[in-house]
Amino acid sequence: TGAQQSATVANPASGASSDLLPHFQLEPEDVYIVKNKAVSLACRATPATQIYFKCNGEWVHQGDHVTQHSTDRSTGLPVMEVRIEVTRQQVEKIFGLEEYWCQCVAWSSSGTTKSQKAFVRIAYLRKNFEQEPTAREVSIEQGIVLPCRPPEGIPPAEVEWLRNEELVDPALDANVYVTPEHSLVLRQARLADTANYTCVAKNIVARRRSASAAITVYVNGGWSTWTQWSGCSTSCGRGWQKRSRTCTNPTPLNGGAFCEGQNVQKTACTTLCPVDGAWSEWSKWSECGAECTHWRSRECSEPAPRNGGRDCHGPELDTRNCTSELCTHAAPGAEDVALYVGLVAVAVCLVLLLLVGVLVYCRKKGGLDADVADSSILTAGFQPVSIKPSKADNPSLLTIQPDLSTTTMTYQGSLCPRQDGPAKLQLPNGHLLSPLGAGRHTLHHSSPAAEGADFVARLSTQSYFRSLPRGTNNMAYGTFNFLGGRLMIPNTGISLLIPPDAIPRGKIYEVYLTLHKQEEVRLPLAGCQTLLSPIVSCGPPGVLLTRPAILAMGHCVEASAENWSIRLKKQSCEGTWEDVLQLGAEPCTELYYCQLEAQACYVFTEQLGRFALVGESLSMAASKRLKLVLFAPAACPSLEYNIRVYCLSDTQDVLKEVIQLEKQLGGQLIGAPRVLHFKDSYHNLRLSIHDMPSSLWKSKLLASYQEIPFYHIWSGLQPFLHCTFTLERLSTSTCELACKIWVWQVEGDGQSFTVNFNIAKDTRFSDWLVPDEVGTPALVGPSAFKIPFLIRQKIISSLDPPGTRGADWRTLAQKLNLDSHLSFFASKASPTAMILNLWEARHFPNGNLSQLAAAVAEIGKQDGALFSEAEC
Numbered sequence: 001t002g003a004q005q006s007a008t009v010a011n012p013a014s015g016a017s018s019d020l021l022p023h024f025q026l027e028p029e030d031v032y033i034v035k036n037k038a039v040s041l042a043c044r045a046t047p048a049t050q051i052y053f054k055c056n057g058e059w060v061h062q063g064d065h066v067t068q069h070s071t072d073r074s075t076g077l078p079v080m081e082v083r084i085e086v087t088r089q090q091v092e093k094i095f096g097l098e099e100y101w102c103q104c105v106a107w108s109s110s111g112t113t114k115s116q117k118a119f120v121r122i123a124y125l126r127k128n129f130e131q132e133p134t135a136r137e138v139s140i141e142q143g144i145v146l147p148c149r150p151p152e153g154i155p156p157a158e159v160e161w162l163r164n165e166e167l168v169d170p171a172l173d174a175n176v177y178v179t180p181e182h183s184l185v186l187r188q189a190r191l192a193d194t195a196n197y198t199c200v201a202k203n204i205v206a207r208r209r210s211a212s213a214a215i216t217v218y219v220n221g222g223w224s225t226w227t228q229w230s231g232c233s234t235s236c237g238r239g240w241q242k243r244s245r246t247c248t249n250p251t252p253l254n255g256g257a258f259c260e261g262q263n264v265q266k267t268a269c270t271t272l273c274p275v276d277g278a279w280s281e282w283s284k285w286s287e288c289g290a291e292c293t294h295w296r297s298r299e300c301s302e303p304a305p306r307n308g309g310r311d312c313h314g315p316e317l318d319t320r321n322c323t324s325e326l327c328t329h330a331a332p333g334a335e336d337v338a339l340y341v342g343l344v345a346v347a348v349c350l351v352l353l354l355l356v357g358v359l360v361y362c363r364k365k366g367g368l369d370a371d372v373a374d375s376s377i378l379t380a381g382f383q384p385v386s387i388k389p390s391k392a393d394n395p396s397l398l399t400i401q402p403d404l405s406t407t408t409m410t411y412q413g414s415l416c417p418r419q420d421g422p423a424k425l426q427l428p429n430g431h432l433l434s435p436l437g438a439g440r441h442t443l444h445h446s447s448p449a450a451e452g453a454d455f456v457a458r459l460s461t462q463s464y465f466r467s468l469p470r471g472t473n474n475m476a477y478g479t480f481n482f483l484g485g486r487l488m489i490p491n492t493g494i495s496l497l498i499p500p501d502a503i504p505r506g507k508i509y510e511v512y513l514t515l516h517k518q519e520e521v522r523l524p525l526a527g528c529q530t531l532l533s534p535i536v537s538c539g540p541p542g543v544l545l546t547r548p549a550i551l552a553m554g555h556c557v558e559a560s561a562e563n564w565s566i567r568l569k570k571q572s573c574e575g576t577w578e579d580v581l582q583l584g585a586e587p588c589t590e591l592y593y594c595q596l597e598a599q600a601c602y603v604f605t606e607q608l609g610r611f612a613l614v615g616e617s618l619s620m621a622a623s624k625r626l627k628l629v630l631f632a633p634a635a636c637p638s639l640e641y642n643i644r645v646y647c648l649s650d651t652q653d654v655l656k657e658v659i660q661l662e663k664q665l666g667g668q669l670i671g672a673p674r675v676l677h678f679k680d681s682y683h684n685l686r687l688s689i690h691d692m693p694s695s696l697w698k699s700k701l702l703a704s705y706q707e708i709p710f711y712h713i714w715s716g717l718q719p720f721l722h723c724t725f726t727l728e729r730l731s732t733s734t735c736e737l738a739c740k741i742w743v744w745q746v747e748g749d750g751q752s753f754t755v756n757f758n759i760a761k762d763t764r765f766s767d768w769l770v771p772d773e774v775g776t777p778a779l780v781g782p783s784a785f786k787i788p789f790l791i792r793q794k795i796i797s798s799l800d801p802p803g804t805r806g807a808d809w810r811t812l813a814q815k816l817n818l819d820s821h822l823s824f825f826a827s828k829a830s831p832t833a834m835i836l837n838l839w840e841a842r843h844f845p846n847g848n849l850s851q852l853a854a855a856v857a858e859i860g861k862q863d864g865a866l867f868s869e870a871e872c
Contacts, residue, residue: 021113022048022106026081028118032155033088034205043104043115044081046072051082055102056094060084080106086120125153125206133184133199133213137255140219143575144186144193150201151208157201164195180519189217194254221252221259229267236273242266277305277312288322295319474653477512478778481505486784486844487513487538488777492653493554493600495844496538499837500789502547511608513538515653518719523569523577523612528680530624531716532557532566533601533613534653541573541609547833548593548604550841554651555601555613556625556716558677563622564615568594568603571610593824595838599650602841604824604834617680625650626676626713628743628751629658631667636759639728640700643670643755645687645741646722647708650675654719661720668763674751676743683746684710687723692739700726735760785840786847792836795856799832807859809835815855 026044033039045051051067053060066083082104091100104115131149138144150157159182161168168184170177175187186193194217199210224246233239247259277300286294300312476487480498482505488495496513503509516535523531533555557564561584568581570592581592593604601613615622627650632643644667648654655673662668678685688705692698706723713721725741735758744750782789799809809832813819818835825831839852 020047020077020108021110022046022051022108024104024106024113024115025079027115028053028102028104030119030121031086032121032123032204033086033091034123036088038085038087039120040083040085041102041118041120042081042083043106044079045104045106045113045115046075046079047077047108048080048106049078049109050107051080052105053082053084053102054105055086055090056098056100060102088122091120091122121154123154123203123205125157125201125203125208126151127208129199129201129208129210132210133197135214135216137216137218138189139256140191140217141188144184144189144215146184146186146197146199146213146215148182148184148199148201148210150182150199153201153203153205155203157203157208160200160202162198162200163193165198168197189215191217191219191253193217216254218256219250219253220256221247222249223247223259223261223263224249226265232269232271235271238268238270240266241269272307274307274309275303275305276309278302279312279314282318285322292321292323293319294322474515474517475512476777477510478780479508479510480780481508483781483789484784485778485780487511488779489513489515489653490777491656492534493552493651494534494536494653495552495841497550497552497784497837497841497844499547499549499833499840500785500792502545502549504544504546507544509543510540511538511543512540516610517657518717521571521610523614523717525614525715525717528617528622529614530617530714531612531649532615532624534651535610535612537610538608541607543608545606545608547828548606548837549608550837551603551605551611552600552841553603553611553613554599554653555596556650557613557615558623558625559596560622563617563619565618566596566613566615568592569612569614570607577612587824590827593821595818595821597842600842602838604838620679620681623677623679623749624714624716626678627655628674628676628753629655630669630671630741630753630755631658631662632670632759634666634668639730639732641727641729641737641759643689643725643727643741644722645725645743646720647676647685647713647743648719648721649716658720670757670762671753671755674743674753676745676751677749678713678745679748680714681745681748682710683748684708685713685743685745687725688742689725689727690740690742692727692737695730696734697727697729697737697739700728784844786844786849787836787840787852795836796830796832799856799859800830811859812855815858816852 022045024043024045026042028041028043031039031041041053043051043053052062052065064084068081070079070081071077072079084102086100086102094100100120101117102120103117106113106115129149129151131147133146133148136144136146146161148159148161150159159178161178161184168176175190175193177185177187179185182199184197184199194215196212196214198212201208201210226245227243229243230241232241242264244264246263252258280299280302282296282298285296288294295317297317299316305311474489474492476489478485478487480503482501482503484498484500484502486495486497492515494513494515496511498511514537516537518531518535521535523535525531533553536551536553538549538551557566559566566583567579568583569577570580571577580589581587581594583594583596587593591606595602595604603611605611627646627648629646629648630643631646632641644662646658648658685708686705687708689699689701706725708721708723712718727737736756737759738756741753741755742750743752785792787795799812802808809825810819810822812832813822813825813835816835816839818825818838825834828834839847
């Protein structure tokens with residue numbers, strides 16, 4: 001074409017003042033065409049003798065360029081600036097084939113330089129929302145989510161929300177936030193939130209409004225407390241009394257329901273009538289006394305006063321002279337003295353008798369105490385009692401022999417209490433704990449008659465393979481019955497073990513296991529708290545489990561009791577996160593328990609739900625593990641080359657997500673991952689690059705290092721933190737890159753990477769990448785367990801009862817280094833089953849059954865009562 005010819009013939013001026021390559025001071029930027037308005041693209045370079053635009057691989061005609069020449073005042077080099085206009089018609093010509101782009105090419109006496117590509121797009125915004133908010137009535141303090149999916153548009157529309165035509169600003173109201181999907185969330189509905197809500201989408205072309213959604217926050221009425229009972233309506237006899245309450249706690253508002261029930265209660269009452277007291281008849285007169293008087297008495301008893309009645313009035317005793325006042329009074333004489341002496345003697349005798357009685361009582365009590373102290377009768381009840389099951393309770397023995405290499409054999413070493421005529425368990429040729437073959441064994445249980453042998457055998461030998469219906473690789477689910485099973489999310493270290501008999505017989509549950517992205521779930525953290533594990537859901541919540549399931553997931557904590565307070569959090573049905581277990585402390589409930597190991601934790605739970613492990617640092621020595629990973633482009637057609645350094649929580653799920661992200665970006669691993677211990681010292685993480693050959697490469701980093709703020713890492717809520725080092729090679733023929741990258745925490749731990757590879761063909765670190773997902777996310781029945789069902793039942797029945805010389809489940813726990821959890825195991829109906837379940841969760845699918853078999857066999861040898869000499 002003419003434009004191409006003119007561009008080809010045009011050569012740099014021979015008298016150029018510099019032999020440098022052109023350097024762009026201004027490069028074309030991405031632009032949008034609004035309606036029919038043409039857009040302008042500009043570029044400026046120095047030293048440049050000619051500049052032309054090339055759009056979608058074709059040169060723009062020379063006549064379409066507007067050129068301006070000038071001179072750089074600081075260098076004296078020529079500067080050339082060129083502009084072109086692009087119309088809507090030009091863009092629409094190639095619509096649907098590819099995007100419309102333009103690029104500047106500048107010439108100097110030394111060669112040419114190309115600018116970056118600028119894309120020209122036609123801007124638009126469709127009229128109809130893909131999803132609009134809908135009107136709702138919600139109870140006060142209930143959460144509200146108003147969805148909004150804006151119309152399709154280029155550039156993508158920005159979304160804002162209006163409440164009664166006023167802008168909603170989440171920065172001014174902590175109760176409100178907008179999700180990345182543009183939904184408006186009210187954490188707890190308030191009366192002030194009753195309003196009309198409108199979703200507004202806008203870009204450079206237009207502004208669209210959704211239909212308004214009326215949100216009504218109502219308050220259901222609540223009763224106040226009852227008043228005190230009123231007094232009885234009658235003061236004498238049968239009446240009634242009442243109490244009342246009002247619907248004011250709270251008062252119903254905005255159509256909320258009125259209180260249900262009565263506001264007044266009445267009850268019958270009986271008030272006893274008062275009875276006034278009345279005197280009885282006078283008694284007869286007494287004999288005439290020495291004082292020449294006699295007396296008579298009466299009582300207030302006919303009737304006696306009661307129920308508040310009045311007492312009798314008048315004297316109880318009446319005296320009068322009985323000799324018509326002719327009696328003479330003699331002086332006291334010898335008879336009176338004798339009387340007084342007699343009274344004193346009687347009093348002395350009584351005192352002496354009382355003292356003798358007290359002494360006898362004390363002596364008898366002391367003798368009884370001595371007898372009790374020496375008596376064996378009182379202590380006999382506290383002597384240890386040996387309880388052994390009857391012979392009829394143990395119809396068979398589990399016999400195990402350490403040598404697992406021989407052919408059909410009888411294994412020695414009974415794990416059951418000694419009994420006559422032990423029945424040996426004959427095992428076929430092969431490993432002691434080999435999986436049960438199809439049709440070779442039958443599982444006997446107490447299920448209903450409808451569950452026949454064929455049904456059990458079919459469930460025992462069949463595995464169910466479930467694909468994920470939603471196309472996500474972060475979820476697994478399956479259908480399970482009493483045989484149990486396992487759910488796994490590949491390459492994440494996350495699994496859920498459902499032990500045998502955890503699901504009641506006759507029930508079938510569809511169970512799921514989900515790994516949540518941290519941006520999808522809001523986990524509130526306070527103070528020095530940090531997220532230590534992925535956020536995992538298993539469900540459905542509320543299903544009945546008769547034995548704990550075991551949820552396995554990774555963590556990134558360097559655990560120590562003096563540096564960390566670690567808690568297991570569970571999200572309630574209302575959406576709040578609650579502490580259900582503090583590791584290392586006495587469990588407040590038997591529903592949850594956690595075994596924390598170096599890089600994984602195993603959560604026993606009888607209630608399914610959403611879980612996360614959260615830690616609170618107790619000192620500045622507390623540290624988390626970070627995984628440092630280096631990625632770079634697998635292909636580099638340009639001079640620029642980017643190295644991305646990821647600083648991740650050291651769990652498998654996060655590494656898996658980053659690898660998937662890099663695959664989409666076309667990245668490759670360029671160094672073996674390293675682990676860095678990041679401390680709670682409030683110091684940031686720094687990254688720097690050194691020792692590049694300056695003749696081949698140069699760094700575009702302006703500062704000597706990059707920095708990631710401390711809290712961004714410590715919170716654990718930003719999963720893909722990374723820094724990018726942008727390098728530039730001086731020639732496209734340069735493919736060898738050699739440098740060092742340092743990553744360190746200020747006043748803390750650090751790591752260095754020595755990078756030395758060929759950017760065009762080096763793939764030696766690809767083996768470090770997580771392989772593509774393989775395996776089965778759901779396994780049902782015996783295929784989900786390493787230990788065969790019949791062998792498992794034999795081990796449980798043998799080790800659950802207390803054994804002589806301690807040869808029982810406690811010894812098994814010690815041999816498996818689980819003796820710190822004895823109190824938890826002992827709280828369960830079958831401690832041995834809990835130990836085997838934990839072994840299954842820790843060692844599937846690569847567990848060493850030989851070591852477990854040897855441990856079980858050694859327990860049998862410890863109890864000599866279980867063996868005869870011939871059996872050994």
